[in-house]
Each structure stands twice: as C-alpha cells, then as structure tokens.
Amino acid sequence: MTKKTYATVTGKLSTQIAIASFGFGTLVFLLNQFFPQEDIIFFIGFIYVLIALFVNGVVVLNLIHHFIFFQNHREYFGVKILIVLANIPIAALFFYLTINNINFLNS
16 A cells, blocks of 8 residues: 555545544534523534544544554554544543533522
C-alpha cells in the first residue's frame, strides 16, 4: 500500500470527522452556555452526542483494524486514533460544565 493510498483510506476522513465533531460539539456547548434556559439546545446536544458516539466509534474501530493489519503504517494510524480519541476528555469536560451549570440554575 502506498503512502497516498493509505492516507486516503481513512486518515484524512478520520481527521475531518474528529475536527467536525469537536467543532459542532463546541458550538452546541457554547450555545447552551449562552442560552441555558433553552431546552431545545440541550436536547440537540444530547442527540448530537449519541450520533457522535456512534460515528466516532465506527471510525476508531476502522482505524484499529488498519492499525492491526497495516503493520508498516502503525505510527500513522496510531496518531489518527489518538486524534479521534482526543474528543473524549473534551466531551467529558463539556458534560461536567453543562451539568454544573444546570445544577447552579436550579438551586
């Protein structure tokens, strides 16, 4: 497999999905912080998290598959896996801040 081929197999798409996931998640989080009384934003965020979990999960599984079977390119796919997984602590932070914001508003 050539460098150009394996870069187009999953690498570019996985990075684009990770960036889009981060961007949209951040947008929904900020909208929820600026408009905490709007329940629709919270609902959209919840649905988005479910969709993002599924899509990012499929992407990570695909990258793990390539990591295992394309042994000459493990470093490349390992970095791509870390890029996608980097969204997990960010999403956890957003969740923590959102829940604390809801608890603060209800008290």
